[in-house]
Amino acid sequence: MVIKVYGPAYASSKRLMLCLAEKGIEFEPVPIDLFKGEHKTPEFLELQPFGQVPVIQDGDYTLYESRAIIRYYAEKYKSQGTDLLGKTMEERGVVEQWVEIEAHNYHPPILDMTMHISFASKLGFTQDEKLINESEEKLGKALDIYEKRLSESKYLGGEFFSLADLSYIPMTEYLVGPIEKEYMIRDRKHVSIWWDEISNRPSWKKIQQL
Amino acid sequence: MVIKVYGPAYASSKRLMLCLAEKGIEFEPVPIDLFKGEHKTPEFLELQPFGQVPVIQDGDYTLYESRAIIRYYAEKYKSQGTDLLGKTMEERGVVEQWVEIEAHNYHPPILDMTMHISFASKLGFTQDEKLINESEEKLGKALDIYEKRLSESKYLGGEFFSLADLSYIPMTEYLVGPIEKEYMIRDRKHVSIWWDEISNRPSWKKIQQL
Structure with a gap:
């Protein structure tokens, strides 16, 4: 089914x-x-x-x-398609760590910016400039840490694409698309290379076409 | 080590x-x-x-x-001590679901209440009454859903104690302790029984004594 x-x-x-x-x-x-x-x-x-x-x-x-x-x-489906968890429990631990970091340090500021930049008028509330600026600042600090991490390993979880990277793609689409802050990715060399790599995966092309 | x-x-x-x-x-x-x-x-x-x-x-x-x-x-350490993940992947899925719900629907309103009720004066910011009330309202709605869930199964993840229940204990301690809103637990029959059950585990007594 x-x-x-x-x-x-x-x-x-x-x-x-x-x-x-x-x-x-x-x-x-x-x-x-x-x-x-x-x-x-x-x-x-x-x-x-x-x-x-x-x-x-x-x-x-x-x-x-x-x-x-x-x-x-x-x-x-661990052995079907892309293995998204790593080979060892220690690798999976690191993958889980970056999934959690996405949930708490990446998703919330981008969601706040998306709501206030793209949806405020549609949903009838006042755009909060202060919140937008604070969110951008928070996100910038997180991206600086990702930049360092991605200068040391190809992907967030290690040398393999995993749930850690996959988790970031949909919110980053908002960032580089409707809220027009692609420079936050492009200003950081390793984050920029990583984004090109993960956003060009056939899986994401397929989801974007839905 | x-x-x-x-x-x-x-x-x-x-x-x-x-x-x-x-x-x-x-x-x-x-x-x-x-x-x-x-x-x-x-x-x-x-x-x-x-x-x-x-x-x-x-x-x-x-x-x-x-x-x-x-x-x-x-x-x-799946086979050492209490098994906290469930026996099947489907059970683990449900455990993970309630861990995520804690992170997004339970932890944030209690954290906001804790900061504004217990720490505002210590940290030198103004207590936000509106935020406290909104947080209590959000938490109340979540607790109503937990009440229904716990009328159908003994624990959040199913008939076994798991990470799903364990995750809730520390923030609930804030709720029934320093921020003095134990009535939010006691007003809900099944949540109240569940709280008595999980907060009386020897593991929690040990952590409280640290």
């Missing part, structure tokens, strides 16, 4: 679809329109009680939280 | 020490005083470039981010 992915238009859903694409796992996107409140209907809340996307349905198995889902498929 | 845990006075460090205690793994706490800026010294930034606690050193292996660390030890 083909896996259903609810909520495909957003970064967190793309994170998980990208994982499925790397593993060569077939899936069916099911669009959930947040602007129409489709994530708050009784049917959707049955699937995901917090009213958040994405959610997967894989036969009778339902799971939410994109980073829990990518771990599940990376482990379940 | 005994594992060194840097930063033991805070919730995220307790999350990881609790995991080590459940697995019966010896460790040595290394206090890091954030009020004295010990997390921003050049030596500490060599260990953890973001200047955040906790960090572990296990021989020549260094790892940070508490949730990455608990996964590493839960997997590495």
Whole structure:
């Protein structure tokens, strides 16, 4: 049975679809329109009680939280497609570390910038210039640390592409695209090389075409 | 070699020490005083470039981010002490889901309340009543969902204690302790039973005595 992915238009859903694409796992996107409140209907809340996307349905198995889902498929299909976890438990530990860093130090400032730069007028709230500037500053500090890390290893998790890198792609797309801050990537030599490398993977081209 | 845990006075460090205690793994706490800026010294930034606690050193292996660390030890010592991951990949998926939910829906509102109720005067910023109220509202909504979940299964991950439950203990300690909102737990029958159950584990008693 083909896996259903609810909520495909957003970064967190793309994170998980990208994982499925790397593993060569077939899936069916099911669009959930947040602007129409489709994530708050009784049917959707049955699937995901917090009213958040994405959610997967894989036969009778339902799971939410994109980073829990990518771990599940990376482990379940470890030997199929790209190995996204590393060869040893120590390598996996480092991969997990950079996935967590993405969740806490990268995703939040880019999300704040995206909301205030791209969606403030659409959603009818006032653009908060101070928050945008503070987010850019926070993100810049994180990117300086990535720059150092990527001067020492080809990818964030080590010498192999993994969940650590994959996790960053959808939010970086917002950064270099709609919020127009590609210079934050390009001003940092190793981050820039890394971004070219990971964003040119066939899996990501496939997700962008959906 | 005994594992060194840097930063033991805070919730995220307790999350990881609790995991080590459940697995019966010896460790040595290394206090890091954030009020004295010990997390921003050049030596500490060599260990953890973001200047955040906790960090572990296990021989020549260094790892940070508490949730990455608990996964590493839960997997590495799967058959030692309490199994914290579940028996199948599907069970582990659900455990990971509730660990992620803690990180995004539980930890942040309690952290905001803790900062503004317990630390505002100590750190010299103005207590934000609006933020406190919004955080309590957010947390209440999450707790209503936990209440439903815990009416259907004994623990968050299923019928077994796991990383899913363990992850919640340190922040709940803030909630029922210094910020004095134990009623948020006690007003919900199944959450209340669950809290009594998990907070009475010998591992947690041990960590509290440190």
